[in-house]
Amino acid sequence: MTKRPQLDRLTDALRRAIPAGQVLTTGPQYDAGRHVWNGAVSARPGVIVRSADTAEVATAVRAARAFGVPLTVRGGGHDWAGRALSDGGLTIDLSGLRRVTVDPGTRVAEVAGGATAADLVAAAQPFGLTAATGTAGSVGMAGLTLGGGYGPLSGRFGLALDNLLSAEVVLSDGSVVTAEAEREPELFWALRGGGGNFGAVTSMRVRLHAVPTLLSGMVLYPWEQAGSVLAGLADVLDGSPDELTVQSGVLPGPDGKPVVFLSPTWSGDDVKAGERELARLSRLGTPALSQIAPATMPAMLAAIDAQFPFGRHVEIRTRSVRSLTSGVRDMLSRAGSTLTSPYSAVSVHSLHGAATRVPVGDTAFGNRDAHLMIEIIAQWEPGDPGAAAHRDWADGLADALEPEALPGGYPNLLGPDAVGQIAHAYGPHNERLLTAKHRYDPYAVFKATPLPDPSRTR
Secondary structure, eight states: OOOHHHHHHHHHHHHHHSOGGGEESSSHHHHHHTOOSSTTOOOOOSEEEEOOSHHHHHHHHHHHHHHTOOEEEESSOOOTTOTTOOTTSEEEEOTTOOOEEEETTTTEEEEETTOBHHHHHHHHGGGTEEOOOOSOTTSBHHHHHHHOOOOTTHHHHOOGGGGEEEEEEEOTTSOEEEEESSSSHHHHHHHHHHOSSSSEEEEEEEEOEEOSOEEEEEEEEEGGGHHHHHHHHHHHHHTOOTTEEEEEEEEEOTTSSEEEEEEEEEOOSOHHHHHHHHHHHTTSSOOSEEEEEEEOHHHHHHHHHHHSOTTSEEEEEEEEESSOOHHHHHHHHHHHHTOOSTTOEEEEEEEOGGGGSSOGGGSSOOOOSSEEEEEEEEEEOTTOTTHHHHHHHHHHHHHHHGGGBOSSOOGGGOOTTOHHHHTTTTGGGHHHHHHHHHHHOTTOOOOOSOOOOGGGOO
């Protein structure tokens, strides 16, 4: 915890350099700045700076260095582990920087550092364009992109990070650089998969895509069909074309009983072919619900936001597996049968197609082999006395999957205590990432997704 006199001096210095109304230690705006997606996060920064531009971000970074105060950067505030905040530290709040500018001629969007996935797809939609994002609209685009970005268009267009063209970055000395293929190529490499550990990204340029028609929706199967449906889904996933990306898993149904859900998205130009592919998913059993229709990215992301709103308490675990083997299917079935909360879920994200054809050395993202990323979401309302049971449920599934799992895990979802997974989360890139960290942030000012322990890479 930073000592009070130190914080007071820091705050005074910031208020001399930045409009006082943007330097917050109490009040409604301060409370808004520390309100993040996971309502269990209770950290109270010593001061929050609501930056209005890159220059103010640079000022705040230099001040944190000068006064030796821990620094965090808040974008969308969706990191379940609450790493956007630190008790007694300085938080740079980028959530007011949400402008998105679209150039339809080049199919490029310039995205401010606090913009969400919903902001981006809403700006692109009027031009008949869309973006490779995650599955939720309220997630900050910068944090999502820097860590990976599995989403409904990943099969055709790659991960969100594969669509990053450049980034404006404030480094730990307050200098501002542009990282892209031709300038600061090593920083550009590290940002694409290494997370926000190298600087504060105040804007990005991302590639957009023309997709005239998206087909998407939801297929729900009663729980007694779970085994056969998951077995059939394994065959579909093993042979799915780039244009088809299927998110699947386990949800509590409207009556509280678990259901198997399939949420497919077809992004191909041949709509008839898409209809045939999606129809297969409705024939894996006898669905309780099958709703597939033309869709838009804004509506798709909003549906996930409604299911996982800000304010509930959340614990997330993650494992990656090669496929839906019989062992993995059995564990998913067991997890559904033992759900402890009506808000918890297991979501299975597919990495295939275009995302697998990027050479593993081109970016810091560590696993380019086809695989399934399993997101285990324990979620409950504040005050629920069953919090420990919900955490145990998530831990139980993660532990059960370990023998089937690939080394490591998805960095954007790994908590700081997942030391064994962190050591392997970046594949062959540990030493190169840590070298980049020392080069661009030698004093370890920035902390975002967990990086491996340097002592374990020697």
